Amino acid sequence: MVRFAFRRSRGLAMDFRIGTDLEINEQPFAHAVTMNLFAYFHTELVQTLGRLAEAGQLPQGLDLARLTVEPPRDPSHGDVSTNAGMVLSKPAGKPPRVIAELLAEALRAHPAVTEVAIAGPGFLNWRLDDGFWRARLGELLAAGARYGDSAMGGGAAVNVEYVSANPTGPMHVGHARGAVFGDALASLLAKAGFAVCREYYINDAGAQVDVLARSAHLRYREALGEAIGDIPEGLYPGDYLKETGAALAARDGDKWLNQPEAAWLPAIRAFAIDSMLAMIKSDLALLGVKHDVFSSERALSESGAVDRALQTLEAAGLVYTGTLEPPKGKLPEDWEPRPQTLFRATAYGDDIDRPLKKSDGSWTYFAADIAYHLDKYRRGFAQQIDVLGADHGGYVKRMQAAVKAISNGNAALDVKICQLVQLFKDGEPFKMSKRAGTFVTLRDVVEEVGKDVVRFMMLTRKNDQTIDFDLAKVKEESRDNMVWYVQYAHARTQSVLRRARVEIPDLALDSAALLAADLAPLGDPAEIALIRQLASWPRQVESAAEAHEPHRVAFFLYELAGGFNTLWHKGNDDASLRFVLAHDRRTTLARLALVQAVAYVIASGLQVFGVEPVMEMM
RNA sequence: GUCCUCGUAGCUCAGCUGGAUAGAGCAUCAGUUUCCUAAACUGAGGGUCAUGGGUUCGAAUCCCGUCGAGGACACCA
Numbered sequence: 001m002v003r004f005a006f007r008r009s010r011g012l013a014m015d016f017r018i019g020t021d022l023e024i025n026e027q028p029f030a031h032a033v034t035m036n037l038f039a040y041f042h043t044e045l046v047q048t049l050g051r052l053a054e055a056g057q058l059p060q061g062l063d064l065a066r067l068t069v070e071p072p073r074d075p076s077h078g079d080v081s082t083n084a085g086m087v088l089s090k091p092a093g094k095p096p097r098v099i100a101e102l103l104a105e106a107l108r109a110h111p112a113v114t115e116v117a118i119a120g121p122g123f124l125n126w127r128l129d130d131g132f133w134r135a136r137l138g139e140l141l142a143a144g145a146r147y148g149d150s151a152m153g154g155g156a157a158v159n160v161e162y163v164s165a166n167p168t169g170p171m172h173v174g175h176a177r178g179a180v181f182g183d184a185l186a187s188l189l190a191k192a193g194f195a196v197c198r199e200y201y202i203n204d205a206g207a208q209v210d211v212l213a214r215s216a217h218l219r220y221r222e223a224l225g226e227a228i229g230d231i232p233e234g235l236y237p238g239d240y241l242k243e244t245g246a247a248l249a250a251r252d253g254d255k256w257l258n259q260p261e262a263a264w265l266p267a268i269r270a271f272a273i274d275s276m277l278a279m280i281k282s283d284l285a286l287l288g289v290k291h292d293v294f295s296s297e298r299a300l301s302e303s304g305a306v307d308r309a310l311q312t313l314e315a316a317g318l319v320y321t322g323t324l325e326p327p328k329g330k331l332p333e334d335w336e337p338r339p340q341t342l343f344r345a346t347a348y349g350d351d352i353d354r355p356l357k358k359s360d361g362s363w364t365y366f367a368a369d370i371a372y373h374l375d376k377y378r379r380g381f382a383q384q385i386d387v388l389g390a391d392h393g394g395y396v397k398r399m400q401a402a403v404k405a406i407s408n409g410n411a412a413l414d415v416k417i418c419q420l421v422q423l424f425k426d427g428e429p430f431k432m433s434k435r436a437g438t439f440v441t442l443r444d445v446v447e448e449v450g451k452d453v454v455r456f457m458m459l460t461r462k463n464d465q466t467i468d469f470d471l472a473k474v475k476e477e478s479r480d481n482m483v484w485y486v487q488y489a490h491a492r493t494q495s496v497l498r499r500a501r502v503e504i505p506d507l508a509l510d511s512a513a514l515l516a517a518d519l520a521p522l523g524d525p526a527e528i529a530l531i532r533q534l535a536s537w538p539r540q541v542e543s544a545a546e547a548h549e550p551h552r553v554a555f556f557l558y559e560l561a562g563g564f565n566t567l568w569h570k571g572n573d574d575a576s577l578r579f580v581l582a583h584d585r586r587t588t589l590a591r592l593a594l595v596q597a598v599a600y601v602i603a604s605g606l607q608v609f610g611v612e613p614v615m616e617m618m
Numbered sequence: 619g620u621c622c623u624c625g626u627a628g629c630u631c632a633g634c635u636g637g638a639u640a641g642a643g644c645a646u647c648a649g650u651u652u653c654c655u656a657a658a659c660u661g662a663g664g665g666u667c668a669u670g671g672g673u674u675c676g677a678a679u680c681c682c683g684u685c686g687a688g689g690a691c692a693c694c695a
Contacts, residue, residue: 066636074638083637086675096675120638121675166695206695297695324692328619335692351621358693365695393622394690417623420688461631464623466688468630478657480630480644488656499654543634555632559642565658572653573660580654595654617656 034143036150036538037136041080042069048106049084057102058092071536078117078125079532085122096122133528134519136535137597141515145603148541153194159381160186163284163291164201167276168212169238171283171442174389177467178418179289179442180458180610182387184550185416187608192545197381200291201372204273205298206365211235212276213269217256219245220268224254244275286446287454288610297368300375306363309371309406310356318344318405324352343370348401366398373399373413374406382411385548390419414548418463424470449474452611456483459609460554477617482558486602487614489561492568493599494615500580500592507585514593521587522594524577526567530594533563537601541608550608557605564598 045067052058067088072081084103085096092099100118107116107124112132117125140147162182165175183198190196203209215236222228223246231237248256248271256264277294284290300306313319323339341357343366356367376384384403388395396415403413423430423440430440446454453474460482461467479485497509522528537556544552571578579591603613 068637070634070637072638073633073640077638081637086637089675123638203695208695327691328621332692338693340692352692355692360693364693368695390623390689392690396622419623465631466624476657478644482643485643492654492656495656496654503654540634547635549634552632552634555642558632562642566660568654569651569659572651572658575653578654 034139034147034149034538035136036542037535038069038071038080038539039542041082042067044110045069045082045084045103048103049088051106052102058088058094058099062088062091064088072123072125077119077123078115078127080128081123081125083123085118085124089122100124130523130528133531133535134522137519137522137531137594138515140534140597140600141511141517141593143600144511145600145607147600148191148537148604150192150538150542150545152192152542152545153189155193155195156383157197157380158189158194158383158385159197159199159376159379160189160385160387161199161201161376162186162387163280163289164203165280166203166208167273167280168208168236169276170240170279172439173421173423173442173445173469174418174439176287176442176445176454177421177458178387178389179284179287180455181416181418181463181550182385183287183289184455184459184553184609185385185387185548187610188541188545188550188553189548191541191608194383194545197293198291199293199295199376202273202277202294202296202298203365204296205301205368209269209273210265212272213265214261215241216244216248216272216275217261217264217268220248220256221245223249224257240279241272244272247275248272283442286443287451295372295375297372300371301363301368305375306368306371309374310363310367312374313343313370313405316405318347319356320344320353322353324355343367343398343402343405345398345401348404350397350401354398366402369399370402370406373403373411377403377407377411382407384411384413386413386415388415388417390417393417416463416548419466421458421467421469424468424472426472427470430471445471453483455609455611456486456554456606459551462549462551482554486554486557486561486606488617489564490599490602490606490613491615491617492564493595493602496568496579496595497592497599500588503580503582504585504588507589509592511596514589514596517589517593518586519590519593521590524570526570526577527591527594530563530567530598533560534597534601537604553605553608557602560598560601560605 046064049058049062049064053060053062067082067084069080069082072078082103085098085100088094088099089096097118100122103124104116104118104126107113107126112128113126114129115127119125143149160182162185163171163175163179165171171179186196186198211234215231218228218231218235219241222242248268251271256268310319320342321339322342323337324342326335326337338359340355340359342353343356345354346352354366355364356370358364373384386399392415396417399415400413403411423445448471457469457474458467474481474483477484477488500507500509522531540552540556544550544556567577568579579588579595581588581591599613606613
């Protein structure tokens with residue numbers, strides 16, 4: 001039995017302890033799960049509150065849901081902060097500062113806490129000594145790029161459905177955003193301890209794939225030497241179907257040439273869908289995007305799953321026949337009042353009830369999608385995420401209503417809408433691809449700037465913001481270019497390590513040597529500040545995963561790169577702060593351990609994005 | 619007309635699910651920089667968080683209204 005309730009609180013109940021001893025090499029590190037230090041202090045405080053309640057100093061059974069332990073917004077306030085005084089004041093019947101003082105007393109006894117202060121309306125702030133931070137660095141070095149792996153998800157199954165582009169043509173840039181977003185979100189959730197399934201829903205049913213079949217048949221005739229002239233209105237004009245037509249001709253010869261449509265359509269449709277799917281998969285491979293499961297709408301429908309799903313809804317009294325109001329705004333020309341089979345979506349928060357059957361009696365796309373989400377639920381996914389394009393905004397409420405209905409409220413669907421990507425080059429809108437006819441393909445963009453730049457760029461904005469993607473600007477070497485700046489910081493860590501090997505050739509710098517380094521020489525405020533930044537990575541992972549917002553990782557990495565460069569430049573002003581000091585091996589080793597830690601965390605973040613860290617800027 | 623998303627510095631955007639004096643980058647201004655190769659670094663100025671109410675110890679964040687931008691609006695997928 002898995003309980004999800006704890007996900008709602010920001011502090012997480014964890015069943016492992018953080019070491020406060022300063023012997024960094026003795027940190028217990030059985031599983032590659034690292035500590036969110038704020039979660040650690042959250043549990044400490046909860047335990048303290050329990051003891052205070054037993055001692056009669058506070059009421060029993062206080063609701064701790066709103067208790068947070070976070071870094072203060074202003075670092076001058078301290079390293080860690082809690083709002084306990086304020087949120088417990090009313091239920092406990094004591095002033096905020098009194099509660100804060102009770103907790104402060106316990107904190108002062110903690111070996112790593114150097115300073116405790118009560119501030120403002122009742123914040124409790126405290127600082128941690130340098131040894132505590134050096135111990136975090138030790139943990140980090142032991143974990144390597146797996147630093148930040150979390151047990152938060154508790155192995156709970158999550159299904160992330162993304163891309164799901166219609167198998168009728170190549171992928172374009174809009175698809176690329178959803179693909180990268182879904183892929184990174186899945187990786188992020190996996191890092192946060194969820195059992196993630198990456199899924200693609202193939203829309204291989206409906207009129208569109210019949211159109212595809214007719215378009216492919218035309219190209220097939222062309223491949224056999226017929227002059228087909230212009231592509232008729234209503235068929236897909238893209239050149240990419242020439243290959244499909246030629247491949248079909250090669251396989252089947254003139255077998256379909258003088259046949260009625262009914263004879264060839266199913267076979268050619270299947271052939272064309274396979275061909276399109278192969279093309280889509282190769283486009284995705286270019287981006288490094290992979291899925292675990294491909295689900296076919298047609299297969300689902302033919303298995304009778306749609307009928308069964310609708311029967312369960314019907315049994316729950318959620319299906320009825322009714323006539324909808326005419327749509328507001330522009331009225332479709334052929335609109336007429338007509339009784340339809342409807343899903344009572346309004347019972348679950350939607351604005352109107354939604355049609356399940358078309359006028360010809362077949363199921364709507366929505367009906368099939370209900371069956372598909374029920375299928376995911378039956379496969380064990382109580383947490384589902386759909387990544388959709390901006391034009392699907394109006395679809396969210398009804399799908400969430402449907403998921404609640406088919407699961408009796410036991411499953412939750414989060415829908416992430418990815419806004420548009422506008423391509424520019426030197427400020428001018430980027431030209432469309434000839435090959436695809438009407439849009440810029442994913443392939444065009446990847447060939448232009450490379451897979452890693454595309455992936456990173458797609459994650460530098462929150463999903464509900466539009467992205468202006470300038471293909472020239474991402475090649476700029478400046479702080480204005482987030483991708484370059486982060487990659488450059490990683491390259492600089494490597495360049496420092498290379499430099500050290502030249503300056504002190506006999507100093508061992510492998511990961512074991514750095515892990516064993518005595519970190520005591522690290523004490524400059526700028527060094528400790530950088531460790532603080534690094535040590536916040538586990539918390540960043542958890543909060544980004546919880547919010548389903550991978551873009552936070554991009555901003556974190558950007559700030560970390562800034563912190564590293566700050567320290568690097570301090571070495572220019574003050575030579576004693578350089579990473580490599582030929583005359584002082586002990587300090588050099590400690591500093592290089594810090595440099596290596598920066599490299600690990602950047603690599604760890606880039607891993608979530610599916611981006612390779614750069615070892616050297618060319 | 620309804621619904622969704624958005625509105626934060628001159629520009630491009632963050633803001634950790636309600637916290638303290640709202641932050642970065644670019645641009646501007648003033649410094650530093652023959653340095654572990656790097657177009658980099660330090661500092662300053664710049665804000666009625668579109669707007670009017672409400673909720674509470676506390677609101678850019680939550681609720682309602684208004685204005686503005688984009689998108690979607692039976693039977694397509």
